[in-house]
Amino acid sequence: MARITAGITSSHVPAIGAAVDLGNTQDDYWKPAFAGFDWTKEWIMKPENKPDVVILVYNDHASAFDMNLIPTFAIGCADEFQPADEGWGPRPVPVVKNHADLAWHIAQSCILDEFDMTIINKMDVDHGLTVPLSLMFGQPDAWPCKIIPLAVNVVTYPPPSGNRCYNLGKAIRDAVESFPEDLKVQVWGTGGMSHQLQGTRAGLINAEWDKKFLDDLTANPERLRKMPHIEYLREAGSEGIELVMWLIMRGALGKDVRELHRHYHVAASNTALGHIVLEPTE
Amino acid sequence: MARITAGITSSHVPAIGAAVDLGNTQDDYWKPAFAGFDWTKEWIMKPENKPDVVILVYNDHASAFDMNLIPTFAIGCADEFQPADEGWGPRPVPVVKNHADLAWHIAQSCILDEFDMTIINKMDVDHGLTVPLSLMFGQPDAWPCKIIPLAVNVVTYPPPSGNRCYNLGKAIRDAVESFPEDLKVQVWGTGGMSHQLQGTRAGLINAEWDKKFLDDLTANPERLRKMPHIEYLREAGSEGIELVMWLIMRGALGKDVRELHRHYHVAASNTALGHIVLEPTE
Amino acid sequence: MKQNIHEYLAEFDDIPGTRVYTTARARKGYWVNQFAMSLMKDENRKRWLADEKAYLDEWPKMTQEQKDALLARDYDKLLDLGGNIYFLAKVFSTDGKSYLQAVSTMTGMSVEEYRNMMLSGGRSPEGLRSKKKGY
Amino acid sequence: MKQNIHEYLAEFDDIPGTRVYTTARARKGYWVNQFAMSLMKDENRKRWLADEKAYLDEWPKMTQEQKDALLARDYDKLLDLGGNIYFLAKVFSTDGKSYLQAVSTMTGMSVEEYRNMMLSGGRSPEGLRSKKKGY
Numbered sequence A, B: 001m002a003r004i005t006a007g008i009t010s011s012h013v014p015a016i017g018a019a020v021d022l023g024n025t026q027d028d029y030w031k032p033a034f035a036g037f038d039w040t041k042e043w044i045m046k047p048e049n050k051p052d053v054v055i056l057v058y059n060d061h062a063s064a065f066d067m068n069l070i071p072t073f074a075i076g077c078a079d080e081f082q083p084a085d086e087g088w089g090p091r092p093v094p095v096v097k098n099h100a101d102l103a104w105h106i107a108q109s110c111i112l113d114e115f116d117m118t119i120i121n122k123m124d125v126d127h128g129l130t131v132p133l134s135l136m137f138g139q140p141d142a143w144p145c146k147i148i149p150l151a152v153n154v155v156t157y158p159p160p161s162g163n164r165c166y167n168l169g170k171a172i173r174d175a176v177e178s179f180p181e182d183l184k185v186q187v188w189g190t191g192g193m194s195h196q197l198q199g200t201r202a203g204l205i206n207a208e209w210d211k212k213f214l215d216d217l218t219a220n221p222e223r224l225r226k227m228p229h230i231e232y233l234r235e236a237g238s239e240g241i242e243l244v245m246w247l248i249m250r251g252a253l254g255k256d257v258r259e260l261h262r263h264y265h266v267a268a269s270n271t272a273l274g275h276i277v278l279e280p281t282e
Numbered sequence C, D: 001m002k003q004n005i006h007e008y009l010a011e012f013d014d015i016p017g018t019r020v021y022t023t024a025r026a027r028k029g030y031w032v033n034q035f036a037m038s039l040m041k042d043e044n045r046k047r048w049l050a051d052e053k054a055y056l057d058e059w060p061k062m063t064q065e066q067k068d069a070l071l072a073r074d075y076d077k078l079l080d081l082g083g084n085i086y087f088l089a090k091v092f093s094t095d096g097k098s099y100l101q102a103v104s105t106m107t108g109m110s111v112e113e114y115r116n117m118m119l120s121g122g123r124s125p126e127g128l129r130s131k132k133k134g135y
């Protein structure tokens, strides 16, 4: 049976992708940002931890979806996905290979569980999806596992509530656990933490709030699932809303988790970079 | 305040559209099928009944959506929608004009209510949407009201459950009732009743089951919302599953309704034609 | 309330003469169905009707079996190969055929016989609900 | 649990210096944002850079105010006019600018000052959470 073996969260700042692609990860500016991923990079490639499949929860940043199509939850079911051209050419990263059998299974199972999924069979994937892969896996010729893209609308309001995200995570867990193949599956939540990319309030960082979010992600997700959108916006900036996606990861891990690793760094470009690795203990 | 003033259901058989477009509605084959809509055509144009907006629940039949995009619930928010070319040129019917303010309001409100809507701003609408308009309004130069398209996936399995559809109807009602403009809004559920468009079982019609469905749509929707998909398929043919869409209409009307009119006719092409007009009594 | 997806899907195999359009079928028929969608454009319909084989050559990912069934307008076979009736409707509409005409070809009846059956109340569901239970 | 959508949206206006990308803004900025998306294709980027005004002429539904703000790369104005930062990213990426460079132009600070603020912990949320409550 497939099972969820770990949850990872990470910001997905596009400048991180550029730093990787341009070979700047060891310069003064970037070194401390990347250093916090060293632990994870080693941990994740150990045979007992290496995922067969990552369900990668992210948001599309006006790359695959424009104003003509705004799906709340879109699950990618095609065999592969190419990196998107976001205005400076596609990132030089490997193509994303899907575990299509599992992706379709999750789609079907979640719809039966009354989640109104949109199935997508053709899309390019942007920095929201590829930057976390670079952070966790570096620059391999091919990504070391299959990846199921799960795109969440957090651009046009309203995004899904934190509670809805958490419950989708639970439905994903049920779906994974009913898939017959023996697979180690990780769920990644990406985006966040504090950032605001607009206006006179741009550059807002609320480290205290972010750290409490990280604490409660591990120990008290019940507080987070009830948090209204306005709190994310007030406390963590207009783009801090991306953090609702982390709750899909958390919902998929079950009630109790152990925190294996944490990294928090200000700033990567405009953003507070947050990263956590959790393991279910049930 | 906007309010839901009536619910209508009707099959949306493509051959009915062809009969209207080719002027065959009074021949021997079609006359009894169309006769059952005479009452509704008169009723709906009376000033006290005429809707300002129809929320038209239908399914796309591989016209706007192909295998690359399968939204469970897609709400059309563009200003207008053109009739689709389904292989024999677009139907010669008026363009569909949306009440975009209300459509966006419903989309937002339903997402806040934890329905995972897909917002669509560019799509053509096929016979699933235009045939019911022809049945209720005939052949005017322009449709006499605004129309909000709500497309439900009932083609690729699983479609949403009957319960989910019913609850979406309730959420739509709440959304309509919180819209400040004074509007008479009808919800139409389309598709069904018995039909199977494939294999040696094609042409299946279960009049007894259909009539019980119509009875309970008025008086006992609680039975219908619990009905599993397999029952629709076994009893009403593989395309009978379209009937789940009628439950969105029913959910939007509230607990108690009065049945104003009913019509049941076999056969229109491959299909048992069912039509009902309901009025909320709360 | 919550039903396991495997049990949900397995039930569909118990319905006689019916291929439910599950995601397994959707994946198998992806290129047949995408091909059919292409006939929503008049210029493609003209090219298809002018030289069907040449037009099919533009769809390298379709299997030969699928192409042969398309050329033969064998809708029953096409459903076995992952086609869906709403997609295939673009093929028979391009031929100027109605749903009734196309669907009747799968029943072993003539169009006329099928049409008359529908006018006399359609096919009874008796014995056609379940293979296992035979009701 | 259930929140009224009007109250939900009204709260957003209480956040200083922030335009939440509501559907009202999305509708207003539809053509600006669709224009920006067109720059995901290299041939369009080349045409845009070669003659910006001529390229804008291809977007008749955009307002002149929106076009002027695009020509001026006035991102703050573009947000007022319904633009969204992720769409506009295609415009500044085409200019070879980073998010940090583009975003800093909205703050009244130089790129260098903004960058240094971020390196020293970013902008404090104190006083920037709510207009009404001033905390």
Ligand SMILES: [Fe+3]
Pocket (backbone or CB within 6 Å): A012, A059, A061, A128, A191, A192, A242
């Ligand atoms: Fe992001």
Ligand SMILES: [Fe+3]
Pocket (backbone or CB within 6 Å): B012, B059, B061, B128, B191, B192, B242
């Ligand atoms: Fe239909």
